[in-house]
Amino acid sequence: MQLDHATIVTAELDTARRFFVDVVGLTDGARPPFSIDGNWLYANGRPVIHLVDATVPALAGNSAPRIDHIAFRLESTGEWQALLGRLQAADMPYQLAEVPRMGPQQAELQLFVALAPGVVVEFVTALRHVHHAQL
Incomplete structure (x- = not known):
């Protein structure tokens, strides 16, 4: 799947x-x-x-179906650096969160962009693809 x-x-x-x-x-x-x-x-x-x-428009006080966020996985240092460059060029704020290593799963870094109220986009990559200066 x-x-x-x-x-x-x-x-x-x-x-x-x-x-x-x-x-x-x-x-x-x-x-x-x-x-x-x-x-x-x-x-x-x-x-x-x-x-x-x-x-x-959503009615005040009523829940509307929504997707909390979507996530894109970046598989290389080059992809990660290119994304950061485009975010900076667009003056787009973002938040970082580290996902600690768990068993055989490598440590990862998540980057969250609040695109609009209720719309969050996540990008995730293996921590090894990130330069330490970015943390």
Whole structure:
């Protein structure tokens, strides 16, 4: 099993699209002609992020279905450095959290970006891919 895609419903459609294209490095791609606005964003030829325009505001005091966050794994030092460079160029704030080693699982570093209220994107990599100056 593998992650197919994540759908993010947001009133900030263009902001989310710019983040995923300009910072994350996904590409805009074909999307079926649905009756509601949105974007499909691709990685390695696959649509992995579906952005959908939020047309109905959430009612105060009611829970709305949502995804807490989505996570992308970066497999190399080069990928991690490139992401950090794009985040800095976009002046995008983020938070880091270290995941300690557990048994055979290596220590990892998580990077969290609060894209919009209720929309958090995580990037994770093995701690060995991170320069100590970044911690």
